Amino acid sequence: MSELNATRPTLAFRTKRLIPASFIDAMIISFVALVISLALFGLFVMFSGVNPLDVYYWMGRGAFGNSYAWRNTMIHAAPLLLTALCVAVPARVGMMIIGGEGCVLLGGLFAALAAHMLPNAPPLIVQIAMVVVGMTAGGVWIGIAGALRQFRGVNETISSLLMNYIALAILNHCVEGPMHDPTSLNHPSSWPIGAANMFGNIPGTEIHVGLLFGIIACVLCSILMDHSSVGLATRVVGGNVRAARVAGISVAKYSLMACFIGGAAAALTGVVEVAAVHGHANDSLAAGYGYAGILVAFVARQNPLAIIPVAILLGGVGGSGDLLQMQVHLNSASVQVFQGILFLVILGLDTWAGRLHEIRNIWALRIISKYASGGYKKRPALGAANA
Amino acid sequence: MPDSGIGLWGVPLAIFSGAIRNSTPFIFVSLGETLTERSGRINLGQEGTLVMGAMAGFGVSHLTEVYWPSVGTALGPWFGVICAGLAAAVLGVIHAWLCSQPRVNDIAVGIGIMIFGTGLAFYLGKPLVGPTAPQLPAINLGGWSSSEPVRAALRINWLFFIGVAVAPLMAWWFKNTRWGLIVRTVGESTDAARAMGYSVNSVRLYATAAGAFLAGVGGSFLSLYYPGSWNEGLNSGQGLMAVALVIFARWNPIYCVFAALLFGGAKALGPALQSIGVSKGHYLFDATPYILTLLIMIATCSASRNLSGAPGELGKATA
Numbered sequence: 001m002s003e004l005n006a007t008r009p010t011l012a013f014r015t016k017r018l019i020p021a022s023f024i025d026a027m028i029i030s031f032v033a034l035v036i037s038l039a040l041f042g043l044f045v046m047f048s049g050v051n052p053l054d055v056y057y058w059m060g061r062g063a064f065g066n067s068y069a070w071r072n073t074m075i076h077a078a079p080l081l082l083t084a085l086c087v088a089v090p091a092r093v094g095m096m097i098i099g100g101e102g103c104v105l106l107g108g109l110f111a112a113l114a115a116h117m118l119p120n121a122p123p124l125i126v127q128i129a130m131v132v133v134g135m136t137a138g139g140v141w142i143g144i145a146g147a148l149r150q151f152r153g154v155n156e157t158i159s160s161l162l163m164n165y166i167a168l169a170i171l172n173h174c175v176e177g178p179m180h181d182p183t184s185l186n187h188p189s190s191w192p193i194g195a196a197n198m199f200g201n202i203p204g205t206e207i208h209v210g211l212l213f214g215i216i217a218c219v220l221c222s223i224l225m226d227h228s229s230v231g232l233a234t235r236v237v238g239g240n241v242r243a244a245r246v247a248g249i250s251v252a253k254y255s256l257m258a259c260f261i262g263g264a265a266a267a268l269t270g271v272v273e274v275a276a277v278h279g280h281a282n283d284s285l286a287a288g289y290g291y292a293g294i295l296v297a298f299v300a301r302q303n304p305l306a307i308i309p310v311a312i313l314l315g316g317v318g319g320s321g322d323l324l325q326m327q328v329h330l331n332s333a334s335v336q337v338f339q340g341i342l343f344l345v346i347l348g349l350d351t352w353a354g355r356l357h358e359i360r361n362i363w364a365l366r367i368i369s370k371y372a373s374g375g376y377k378k379r380p381a382l383g384a385a386n387a
Numbered sequence: 388m389p390d391s392g393i394g395l396w397g398v399p400l401a402i403f404s405g406a407i408r409n410s411t412p413f414i415f416v417s418l419g420e421t422l423t424e425r426s427g428r429i430n431l432g433q434e435g436t437l438v439m440g441a442m443a444g445f446g447v448s449h450l451t452e453v454y455w456p457s458v459g460t461a462l463g464p465w466f467g468v469i470c471a472g473l474a475a476a477v478l479g480v481i482h483a484w485l486c487s488q489p490r491v492n493d494i495a496v497g498i499g500i501m502i503f504g505t506g507l508a509f510y511l512g513k514p515l516v517g518p519t520a521p522q523l524p525a526i527n528l529g530g531w532s533s534s535e536p537v538r539a540a541l542r543i544n545w546l547f548f549i550g551v552a553v554a555p556l557m558a559w560w561f562k563n564t565r566w567g568l569i570v571r572t573v574g575e576s577t578d579a580a581r582a583m584g585y586s587v588n589s590v591r592l593y594a595t596a597a598g599a600f601l602a603g604v605g606g607s608f609l610s611l612y613y614p615g616s617w618n619e620g621l622n623s624g625q626g627l628m629a630v631a632l633v634i635f636a637r638w639n640p641i642y643c644v645f646a647a648l649l650f651g652g653a654k655a656l657g658p659a660l661q662s663i664g665v666s667k668g669h670y671l672f673d674a675t676p677y678i679l680t681l682l683i684m685i686a687t688c689s690a691s692r693n694l695s696g697a698p699g700e701l702g703k704a705t706a
Binding site: 293 | 681
């Protein structure tokens, strides 16, 4: 890493603070995007003849109104934390991966396989095996998309999305064919992993450990990406491939590593779904967590730490869909409409993001930006490396 | 498929008719995407515009029949096709407008349009799950045959022929008209286009809107002919595969038709094999088009050189 250290002073990416400036920026922009999207969504529901204030009220109540709503929100947020990493980590090296859904499916499938291979092992060993095997499968899966990009120039966005469909076919084939549990008649499933091997809840709560895994993964990725030489190298690769080559950084190595980490994180969602919720792998794994994670990552502006609050917020919105349907008779796709609006708004704000330092002098933002003023430098636009 | 007395001949016949049927949406989406990409921008949101088109086409056809029964059955579907294109074009305009902002990435906006378009179509289309709508007419080319499967295979929808006709028209338009040249210029070099006094963003706006229009027409085929109803499982990545298909077709409208036929045939492989009793591993056969797309992309892409035929400005970050 000596060559990295040599280039460090000239690269403006080094962060001096524990909470990186990009996190603060991400939070400000996400908040603005959320407010704009809520306003647009309000207009939208007005055309459907529903009072937007009622919608906001029930959204807030459904997401954070009481302890049951909080629990529901957290359960919705847990998978999003991990699938969002599948977008955010490769984004650091300039790759736009949207194959998280496939990783979730394969993670779950391989977890079930691992549990089946170890019929008499103690539960802890089985659990570790499920996590390791599942995560490796997912990591390799996105690693393939990354390798195709690196070595064949195949657009990783398209290939990873195509691979979602292939992963679903593999899952369906396995649970109806070679891994079929004959007792699952109505809903074809794989062999059960066994009650003893199930993950428990977080002590003192009714929320499964997936939430804990998600938060730990986000914090670990944040440390790796913002406070380590590996993170620095990935940022250089994402910022300018040629500069990275000149600095002696292996572009392929860091790109594939980022893809592997992202895929492994998303696959952990599938492992948790199998080992803490369903008890076996089947097509209920394809619940769209991978796609919802794309939105979370973009709203969090690809910042691993910002994913945590954004996932909780959007998990809450997702969890309030049923309540909206019951209380104000908005149909269940209204949450998708809101997500779509939010996605477009956050992208529209991209144009604004790089200029945030220009408006820092607005007094309301001064307090927040005080913490951010040290490390902030203009960052390259996402995907600039594709040029 | 009932026993028709043609035995194993059913497989190539089913693949043939499936290729024609499945390729129609591919033809329209890939032609639209070719137009957009020739102007130098990738619209990955075609999946969303396709679904939006399917919903709008079905809805309009259904409503025309309900409120205007005298002409609804005959003209309703065609009215639906046009409205499908227009609804999709609106999404195209949103895409183009967002992309015209500085520092906004077109791939990311495409993903956004995919989510927004699908969500909006599902929302507006909720009441349409269940009702029927008058369908697009087909041409019977198989009147000479006494075999029902042959006649069914040769019952080909009008939209297929329209799509096949649009392809050479578009190729001619690119090559021989002033506007075609402008679009190509913008796609090859924004600097040259600016020097000539053309607004890059407005040319791309028109190209994206027109491309989305075609994708919407392709979507209306799904809801107005085959499978012929509106539900939330209607699309299966056609819009996205069309983007890959355009790369395979080297941004050439005429090659797009052949590529679309190939993809349509791949999509028909699974059901065709199932019809003669090969059902083991049918999920894997159903994945054939995706695997084929991926393999084709691996085979035709290259990390080291630009693809021949690729517009010069494609994939460049906007300043």
